[in-house]
Amino acid sequence: MISREVIYMNNKRLAMSSLPIGREGIVISIEANEHRRRFFDLGILPDTIVRAERYSPTGNPIAFNIRGTIIAIRRDEASNVLINMI
Secondary structure, three states: OOOHHHHHHHOOEEEHHHOOOOOEEEEEEEOOOOOHHHHHHOOOOOOOEEEEEEEOOOOOOEEEEEOOEEEEEOHHHHOOEEEEEO
């Protein structure tokens, strides 16, 4: 398990939609809007590790590995999730 202190020292915060392919990030916060409940239902919660797997040919949606499951999320929805790149 990665130490939370190490993650926050890294301080490379960005929207989940900006995570480069093959890189991982840990969810810091989720914007309070109509997508928040859906993210929780998908297992995207604070302190969850996510990895960008691939973009669709048009760049939207983006496939993320979340808790061992590949989930496609629209870029505009993924921009509501703030992560810290690890």
